Amino acid sequence: MKKSKKIVVIGGGASGLVAAITAARNGADVIVLEHKEKVGKKILATGNGRCNFTNEYMEISCFRGEDVERIDAVLKKFGTKETLHFFDELGVFPKSRNGYYYPKSNQAAAILDVLNMELKRQQVEIVCNSHVTKIEKTKQFKVLSSTGTYMADAVILAAGGKASAVLGSDGSGYSLAKMFGHTISPVVPALVQLRGNGTFFKQISGVRADAKISLYVDGELLGEDTGEVQFTDYGLSGIPVFQISRFAALALYQKKTPKVRVDFFPEFTGEELTLFFEKRIRQNGEKKAGEFLVGLLNKKLVPILLRASGVRERTLISEVEKERLERLIDKCKGFEIEITETNSFEQAQVCAGGVRLNEIDIETMESLYEKGLYLAGEILDADGICGGYNLQWAWATGYLAGKNALKGKKYD
């Protein structure tokens, strides 16, 4: 009698659960091994508990990695439309906020709940508290875990990266991939806060400013973003900082010194800001320099910018020398901070780096080194900016792995 194909999915996160559902729907006998006490812990934490599960704007510029063309090829197969359809079938009605999709119920739990309902319906076996330590391949795969040994015709490795280990992904997936000869591009924290060099951080901790953040390494601009920047007692946080953080992390990994330039007046060019200041000085010439910037910048930032420009707070603004005034305008347009560190993997939302995509058949997510081994999710060298892109990558690669792991030879 023909038995259905046995597939073991390692990791019950976003990519593993979609892979398991897809493989089971196609008739495979699927088991998920998850080392936490329950599946999908990270899904519950996404989008501040609301889960931004995809985005209307699905452009390759929103993704980073050594091989963005391969990322693009995956997303062309399974993009926003396919994600919305997949979750619509499971019962999730999407709500768009400027193109960022959330479940209408505004609860990340809704995403996990519908995945769990479908796993049950498809009779996928879930084994929790099962830490996989080794995968061997002879005729079949032999997956060794803390709950026993599992034989499989195909294995989907969906163990995530090493960001936010408390939610499950501790980097052990990389060791499992290496057992089959896979190589890993440098793994660094991404979507993470930056720590900077400066004695002023304590003074401005808690300040939020609408600013443009630009990241330079060796004088080269590697990334920039505009939005609400938050200053902390050690450095910088906020969405624009997260968006560029992976470039800083990679530079630090390469022992380089990344620098951030904060433009507090992104709505003005340098020339426009000069004209604006000149006009304001004509109107407010009697004000002291410390008073002149009030109403333009958060009060706590004023002494920092004046000090950096060599302008005394008590000097009348109309009496500040031209050269110092120019310096002040320069600082307002590009206050430079040397980045010394990023926060740890524990605080990062994702990892940059991972299993190199040129070692994967991007049509199927099968390893080019081991037939029957499939990889999906954040374990791979692809990271997205904030906005639902990382989950999109997880759903897409999980779906392709689940669909294709079933193909290939069934056994009698």
Ligand SMILES: Cc1cc2nc3c(=O)[nH]c(=O)nc-3n(C[C@H](O)[C@H](O)[C@H](O)COP(=O)(O)OP(=O)(O)OC[C@H]3O[C@@H](n4cnc5c(N)ncnc54)[C@H](O)[C@@H]3O)c2cc1C
């Ligand atoms: C706080 C936070 C908020 C986020 N918000 C968003 C958002 O709103 N939108 C978005 O797109 N992305 C968001 N992300 C990123 C997104 O959640 C991840 O990129 C995505 O979940 C990765 O899915 P994955 O399946 O590859 O890995 P994971 O979700 O990390 O799943 C991997 C699973 O494998 C298990 N595992 C690992 N090793 C083993 C082992 N050896 N044996 C058995 N099991 C193992 C882990 O316990 C885990 O359950 C957020 C991340 C965080 C931390």
